[in-house]
Amino acid sequence: MRSISMPIDRLYRSEYGRLLAGLIRVVRDVQLAEDALQDAFAAAVDQWRDGEPATPAAWIFGTARHKAIDRLRRRDLEADRTRVLLDLEADRTDGPSPEDPLRLLFTCCHPALAPEVRVALTLRTLSGLSTEEIARAFLVPAATMAQRLVRAKSKIRDAGIPYEVPDDDALEERLEGVMAAIYLVFNEGYSATFGDALVRRDLCSEAIRLGRLLVDLLPGSADPRGLLALMLLHDSRRDTRQDANGTLVRLEDQDRSQWNREQIAEGTELVRVALAAGPPGPYALQAAIAALHAEAARAADTDWPQIAALYGILYAVQPTPIVELNRAVAVAMADGPERGLELIDRLETRGELAGYHLVAAARADLLRRLGRRDEARGAYLRAIGLATNEAERRFLEARLRENDGERK
Amino acid sequence: MQYLLLIYRDEKLAEKAAPSDLETMMKEYGEFTQGIVKSGQFRAGDALQPIRTATTVRVREGKAVTTDGPFAETKEQLGGYYMVEAKDLDEAIRIAARIPSARDGSIEIRPVRPMPKAS
Numbered sequence: 160m161r162s163i164s165m166p167i168d169r170l171y172r173s174e175y176g177r178l179l180a181g182l183i184r185v186v187r188d189v190q191l192a193e194d195a196l197q198d199a200f201a202a203a204v205d206q207w208r209d210g211e212p213a214t215p216a217a218w219i220f221g222t223a224r225h226k227a228i229d230r231l232r233r234r235d236l237e238a239d240r241t242r243v244l245l246d247l248e249a250d251r252t253d254g255p256s257p258e259d260p261l262r263l264l265f266t267c268c269h270p271a272l273a274p275e276v277r278v279a280l281t282l283r284t285l286s287g288l289s290t291e292e293i294a295r296a297f298l299v300p301a302a303t304m305a306q307r308l309v310r311a312k313s314k315i316r317d318a319g320i321p322y323e324v325p326d327d328d329a330l331e332e333r334l335e336g337v338m339a340a341i342y343l344v345f346n347e348g349y350s351a352t353f354g355d356a357l358v359r360r361d362l363c364s365e366a367i368r369l370g371r372l373l374v375d376l377l378p379g380s381a382d383p384r385g386l387l388a389l390m391l392l393h394d395s396r397r398d399t400r401q402d403a404n405g406t407l408v409r410l411e412d413q414d415r416s417q418w419n420r421e422q423i424a425e426g427t428e429l430v431r432v433a434l435a436a437g438p439p440g441p442y443a444l445q446a447a448i449a450a451l452h453a454e455a456a457r458a459a460d461t462d463w464p465q466i467a468a469l470y471g472i473l474y475a476v477q478p479t480p481i482v483e484l485n486r487a488v489a490v491a492m493a494d495g496p497e498r499g500l501e502l503i504d505r506l507e508t509r510g511e512l513a514g515y516h517l518v519a520a521a522r523a524d525l526l527r528r529l530g531r532r533d534e535a536r537g538a539y540l541r542a543i544g545l546a547t548n549e550a551e552r553r554f555l556e557a558r559l560r561e562n563d564g565e566r567k
Numbered sequence: 568m569q570y571l572l573l574i575y576r577d578e579k580l581a582e583k584a585a586p587s588d589l590e591t592m593m594k595e596y597g598e599f600t601q602g603i604v605k606s607g608q609f610r611a612g613d614a615l616q617p618i619r620t621a622t623t624v625r626v627r628e629g630k631a632v633t634t635d636g637p638f639a640e641t642k643e644q645l646g647g648y649y650m651v652e653a654k655d656l657d658e659a660i661r662i663a664a665r666i667p668s669a670r671d672g673s674i675e676i677r678p679v680r681p682m683p684k685a686s
Contacts, residue, residue: 318678320657321654321655323655
């Protein structure tokens with residue numbers, strides 16, 4: 160039994176999204192395609208006992224197509240379904256086309272679907288994650304997630320959301336939504352502080368896989384390269400971001416010998432290509448900043464003036480308070496803590512990030528570097544009060560103790 | 568597929584508008600309607616009388632209860648509709664975005680539910 164289910168498991172992991180994407184194009188219904196594909200994998204477990212077929216993926220695809228026909232025949236035959244059934248019986252597609260996963264990605268990330276649903280649907284269909292796994296990653300009950308997915312699939316069918324890569328004129332706008340969804344998947348895996356480490360690691364790998372798919376299928380677009388580069392460069396540091404106790408380790412204190420050199424090399428090369436392609440988008444700029452960090456052999460070698468300048472350009476493209484905060488921190492490293500404090504003052508006066516612990520934490524660090532320990536203490540306490548997750552709170556408490564030690 | 572495009576707009580905008588602006592808008596609506604008639608996408612379309620003419624009826628326990636006004640008070644009111652034929656939602660969105668009131672109001676796009684043909 161084990162000898163049969165192993166190759167099937169492997170096939171499921173590596174081919175599920177591609178096979179489903181092809182089936183959806185042929186049967187024109189996400190739910191029907193999912194059900195038929197499950198039927199086909201179940202049939203494989205039963206029929207591959209004496210050895211697997213010569214082309215396992217094609218076997219699954221062909222079987223799933225027949226299962227879809229069976230399912231359609233069993234349904235009440237409305238005029239519309241009869242037409243689909245006739246088309247399907249005449250259809251001779253023997254496998255997914257290279258564009259199918261991209262079609263599915265654009266359908267899952269259609270702006271007519273709510274953003275949180277786009278991410279969940281992408282993970283369910285293209286990545287083949289189970290509803291339970293997705294629910295666990297997003298901290299919602301499995302029943303809630305199941306209902307969201309069912310609703311999204313019926314909206315795709317009933318509202319006529321197309322199964323297509325959009326035309327050139329709409330591509331850029333729609334690509335943004337797709338990239339945002341992929342980056343959200345990555346961030347769920349990278350920044351989340353809940354759930355088990357394995358699920359989170361899977362989310363990161365999956366986001367990188369989807370990013371790679373986007374780069375391969377849209378070789379003419381620069382932005383997907385920037386996104387893939389950004390994810391690779393962040394991911395290269397994943398293992399050094401927490402110590403054995405789960406406490407956050409600052410970038411400057413991380414063990415750089417443990418950073419993944421292969422990912423850094425690939426990410427840096429992608430940044431280079433993305434930047435050469437024309438005015439860089441937000442992902443390419445963030446990736447360029449991450450690449451500068453990755454290239455510094457020691458924290459002290461970091462090219463802060465260059466990073467501060469890149470944050471300045473990023474702010475012009477993406478004027479958010481978070482970018483402004485990061486820029487303030489980079490400016491403080493390049494030009495001294497006073498300049499950084501001025502920028503943080505300006506940010507806080509506007510009140511946009513009120514209640515965000517990282518503003519208070521950044522202020523505390525700068526005050527501490529200026530030797531204003533009492534003021535730093537107040538800011539650390541404020542940051543600890545605002546921090547929402549345990550790892551960050553522990554980290555800030557450690558900084559406060561260091562500050563108090565220096566105070567005496 | 569058929570889609571119903573519901574045009575919601577703050578009626579006060581029309582009340583406050585200068586006559587020349589209303590004229591421009593009528594002209595734009597005329598051009599838009601002609602455009603979708605020519606392309607074969609037009610199925611039906613009408614402008615509605617203002618919301619003050621609305622009457623709502625509900626039958627409760629067998630009795631019709633009629634009230635003055637719309638079923639819900641909203642900032643933007645249903646002022647008209649188009650029924651169009653489009654191959655998918657993206658095409659319906661492209662048509663809806665060309666409706667003049669999309670610029671200062673909202674267009675709700677609703678797919679028409681296909682009914683099984685009576686045999």
